[in-house]
Amino acid sequence: MKIKLADYRILAAILDSPQTDSTNEDCVVRMRDLARATNVSASRLTYQIDVLEKNGWVTKVSVPSDKRGKGVLITPQGRQVFREATPVYTREVQRTVFEGLDPDIARALAHFSRSVLGKVAHPERRRVRA
Numbered sequence: 809m810k811i812k813l814a815d816y817r818i819l820a821a822i823l824d825s826p827q828t829d830s831t832n833e834d835c836v837v838r839m840r841d842l843a844r845a846t847n848v849s850a851s852r853l854t855y856q857i858d859v860l861e862k863n864g865w866v867t868k869v870s871v872p873s874d875k876r877g878k879g880v881l882i883t884p885q886g887r888q889v890f891r892e893a894t895p896v897y898t899r900e901v902q903r904t905v906f907e908g909l910d911p912d913i914a915r916a917l918a919h920f921s922r923s924v925l926g927k928v929a930h931p932e933r934r935r936v937r938a
Contacts, residue, residue, distance in 0.1 A: 811890075814848075816890070818853070821837075822886075825841065836872075837880050838874075838879050860886065866881060866883060868880060
């Protein structure tokens with residue numbers, strides 16, 4: 809099944825959300841949090857979530873702790889579509905970013921990326937410079 813990049817990004821944001829737990833499929837991601845994570849306007853996100861729901865990839869739900877709040881659950885089918893699309897998008901990003909890149913620049917970029925990821929993953933290891 810084909811998936812648009814915008815839809816893939818939304819599924820990725822749902823799965824990357826702190827509210828989503830890989831062991832619990834009933835984790836609700838608030839629409840406002842999803843809009844912030846994807847940098848998509850509320851009206852555009854509502855439209856895209858409607859499309860994803862029609863495809864069976866997400867379910868819209870009420871947020872129990874907030875009567876006005878709306879949330880989204882990713883369905884097992886949505887998780888499967890995301891898993892199947894990930895290698896395709898990964899290859900496309902690698903091709904777009906790295907194809908034809910000078911090897912020295914690619915190595916420097918990889919070193920820089922590992923450094924940034926290490927700081928994000930382990931903030932306690934950051935050195936503070938005065």
